[in-house]
Structure formats: C-alpha cells, structure tokens
Amino acid sequence: LKETIYLDYAATTPVDPRVVAAMQPYWTEVYGNSVSIHACGRTAAKGLEAARGQVAAVLGCHPTEIIFTSGGTESDNLAIRGIAWAARQARRGNHIITTSVEHHAVGHTVEQLRELFGFEVTIVPVDAHGWVDPDEIGRAIRDDTILVSVMYANNEVGTVQPLAAIGQITRAHDIPFHTDAVQAGGKLDLDVDRLQVDLLALSAHKFYGPKGVGVLYVRRETALLPALTGGGHEWGHRPGTVNVAGHVGLATALRLATEGQGSETARLTELRERLVGGVLARVPDARLAGHPTERLADNACFAFRGCDGEALLMGLDLAGIAASTGSACSTGDPAPSFVLTAMGLEPEWGIGSLRLTLGRWTTAAHVERVLGVLPGVVEQTRTLQEQG
Ligand SMILES: Cc1ncc(COP(=O)(O)O)c(C=O)c1O
Numbered sequence: 147l148k149e150t151i152y153l154d155y156a157a158t159t160p161v162d163p164r165v166v167a168a169m170q171p172y173w174t175e176v177y178g179n180s181v182s183i184h185a186c187g188r189t190a191a192k193g194l195e196a197a198r199g200q201v202a203a204v205l206g207c208h209p210t211e212i213i214f215t216s217g218g219t220e221s222d223n224l225a226i227r228g229i230a231w232a233a234r235q236a237r238r239g240n241h242i243i244t245t246s247v248e249h250h251a252v253g254h255t256v257e258q259l260r261e262l263f264g265f266e267v268t269i270v271p272v273d274a275h276g277w278v279d280p281d282e283i284g285r286a287i288r289d290d291t292i293l294v295s296v297m298y299a300n301n302e303v304g305t306v307q308p309l310a311a312i313g314q315i316t317r318a319h320d321i322p323f324h325t326d327a328v329q330a331g332g333k334l335d336l337d338v339d340r341l342q343v344d345l346l347a348l349s350a351h352k353f354y355g356p357k358g359v360g361v362l363y364v365r366r367e368t369a370l371l372p373a374l375t376g377g378g379h380e381w382g383h384r385p386g387t388v389n390v391a392g393h394v395g396l397a398t399a400l401r402l403a404t405e406g407q408g409s410e411t412a413r414l415t416e417l418r419e420r421l422v423g424g425v426l427a428r429v430p431d432a433r434l435a436g437h438p439t440e441r442l443a444d445n446a447c448f449a450f451r452g453c454d455g456e457a458l459l460m461g462l463d464l465a466g467i468a469a470s471t472g473s474a475c476s477t478g479d480p481a482p483s484f485v486l487t488a489m490g491l492e493p494e495w496g497i498g499s500l501r502l503t504l505g506r507w508t509t510a511a512h513v514e515r516v517l518g519v520l521p522g523v524v525e526q527t528r529t530l531q532e533q534g
Pocket of ligand 1: 157218219220222249300326350358
C-alpha cells in the first residue's frame with residue numbers, strides 16, 4: 147500500500163497526524179459522557195464545546211447553530227427530513243426543490259419523501275458542465291415550496307454551484323436553503339452568511355479528519371424536527387451519546403484545513419492544471435468533465451471515449467494508482483453515472499470516466515507518474531474491449 151499513488155481524496159482522506167494527536171486524550175483520559183454532571187463528564191463537555199466553537203468560527207455562526215452528527219449522510223438526512231417533517235407538522239407546504247446531480251444522501255432522501263410521504267419534488271437540471279442556473283431555481287419556486295437543496299461542490303466532477311446567488315432568491319421567498327457542502331469542507335469559503343444558506347452539511351473524513359463524524363449547521367429559528375428520537379443531546383436535534391473524540395478531531399481538521407486553504411488551493415490548482423493539460427495532450431479522444439473554471443482545485447475528471455471506466459481503474463490499480471470512476475458496471479454492461487448522464491454526456495463517453503482527486507500528500511512526481519502510465523492503460527483497456 148505504501149507504494150500506492152493515492153488520487154482518490156474525494157472518496158476519503160487519511161487522518162492528519164495532528165488530528166490524531168488532538169483526539170488522543172479523549173479516548174482514554176477524558177472519556178466521560180459529555181452530558182454527565184460529574185467532573186469526568188464536564189471535562190469532556192468542555193472539549194466538545196471548544197470543538198463546537200472552532201467549527202462555528204469557520205462557518206461564521208453561533209455555536210448553538212452547530213449540530214454534531216455521524217457524517218455527511220446523516221447531516222443531509224437530518225436537514226431534509228427535519229425540514230420536511232416540520233413543514234408537514236405546521237401544514238406549511240409540500241414542495242421540495244433539488245437538482246439532478248446531488249449525492250444520494252440528498253437525492254434518495256428527497257425521493258423517499260416523495261414516494262412514502264407524498265411530497266412533491268422538482269428536480270432542476272444542470273448544464274453540460276454540471277452547473278445549476280440560479281434562475282432555474284427561481285422559476286421552480288412555488289407558493290408551497292418548503293425547501294431548496296443544492297450541493298456546494300459535486301463529488302464526481304467537482305463543479306462548484308453559485309450558492310450565494312441561489313440563497314438570495316430563496317431568502318427573498320423565505321424558503322429554507324440547504325447545501326450539501328461535504329466536498330467543499332476545508333476547500334471553499336464556508337461562511338454561511340456570505341453563502342446565504344440556512345442549513346449546511348459537512349463530513350470530517352473529507353478534510354483529513356476521522357470517518358463517521360459530521361456537522362449540520364442550522365440557522366437559528368429554522369423549524370427542524372429530529373430524524374432520530376431518543377435523548378436530549380444536541381438540543382434534541384440529534385439524540386445519542388456524543389462522539390467527543392471524533393468531534394474534537396473534526397474541529398481540529400477543519401481548523402487546519404482552513405488555515406492552509408489559500409496556499410493549498412494554489413498548489414493543487416497548479417498540479418491539477420498540469421495533470422489536465424498532460425492527459426488531454428497525451429490521451430486521444432479525451433475530454434475534461436465538469437466546469438472548466440468553477441470547479442474544485444483538487445478535481446480532475448475525464449471522459450475517455452469507448453473505454454470502460456472500471457477496467458481502466460483496475461489497470462491503474464495494477465500500476466499502483468488509486469483512482470475512481472463515475473461509471474458502473476452492473477450487468478457486464480458499463481453505464482455512465484447519473485451525474486454524467488444529467489450533464490448530457492453521451493454513453494459512449496460516459497462509460498470511460500475517470501476521477502483523479504488530489505490532496506495534501508500529492509506531489510508533482512505523482513502527477514508525472516500518472517501522465518507516464520495513463521495513456522498506455524487507456525490504450526490497453528480500449529484494445530482489450532475491442533477484442534471483446
Ligand atoms: C457530496 C457528498 N455528500 C455526502 C456524502 C456522504 O458523506 P459521509 O460519507 O460522511 O456519509 C459524500 C461522501 O462521499 C459526498 O461526497
């Protein structure tokens with residue numbers, strides 16, 4: 147594993163050793179339950195509240211607007227279901243707006259609300275770059291709209307959405323605006339007032355924190371019912387004994403990533419540009435997928451015509467390169483992902499998608515190695531496919 151060139155940081159990241167060190171005391175020494183009255187509990191609660199304060203500082207919000215959860219999936223579920231159920235309880239409306247490129251944590255949650263609970267849903271389309279036009283969101287708004295959910299940055303193609311422009315519209319209509327910011331954590335501005343969002347989901351394992359730990363920001367006075375029922379933790383929004391060590395890790399990771407954000411963005415953009423330029427120059431029938439400029443610094447997503455993405459990944463894996471694809475082979479018949487399909491990419495191109503995501507330990511030598519290996523692996527994959 148040591149030899150692997152890891153280019154799958156959008157899937158998950160290694161935990162930064164400084165984050166591990168910050169968490170360490172909370173496993174063994176400060177082990178109290180953060181809601182216990184005694185000194186052990188109070189010490190744990192102090193660590194937890196310090197973590198909450200650090201996260202709130204990055205988001206520019208009040209600490210009581212931060213709910214700790216078990217990750218991005220739970221944060222999205224709590225936001226969407228919580229708003230929908232609160233609206234149902236108050237008989238306020240029945241209509242939800244989202245987009246065609248959301249992560250399943252959002253897409254499937256909205257779909258379940260439609261199917262099982264009778265909510266009406268408008269799925270706003272994206273353009274060929276995976277970008278959402280704020281005017282399309284505006285046009286979809288109805289008198290009974292109770293929620294708009296648009297992701298900050300796409301996990302597959304890295305396109306960054308115009309949240310502030312959308313937020314301006316939702317605010318004018320007094321509709322809660324949720325964003326899945328899981329891919330943006332530690333990489334883009336997270337100030338909730340500048341973004342004009344009312345709910346924002348983050349996940350620690352995408353920014354060098356531990357897995358299974360997340361945050362949901364909820365603007366004060368937003369009506370939200372809990373998706374889980376139980377004790378009164380997290381102001382009743384998220385019952386269950388709180389993972390203090392994990393959230394200390396999340397807060398430390400977010401602080402570190404935010405501190406280094408400017409220089410890391412510049413470094414990764416330069417590496418990404420070298421990678422994109424090199425791949426497009428050396429691999430025939432290749433395209434960049436996603437937005438040419440409005441994209442995450444670390445994301446290089448390609449489409450290779452007539453080249454099975456999964457076979458390509460296996461070839462790269464054999465060469466010691468860990469990457470990801472947006473295509474899936476379910477019945478021996480490769481198919482593009484729903485994201486690439488929503489962007490209008492022809493299946494012939496979409497089946498050959500390759501996502502390379504860079505991160506803190508990516509070097510120029512890694513990029514050179516990929517540029518050396520990838521053209522041959524693509525050619526080999528195409529040849530093997532032709533031979534059938
Ligand atoms: C955009 C997006 N949303 C949500 C999630 C889910 O987050 P988690 O793995 O913390 O549940 C992911 C993870 O891949 C993601 O990329």
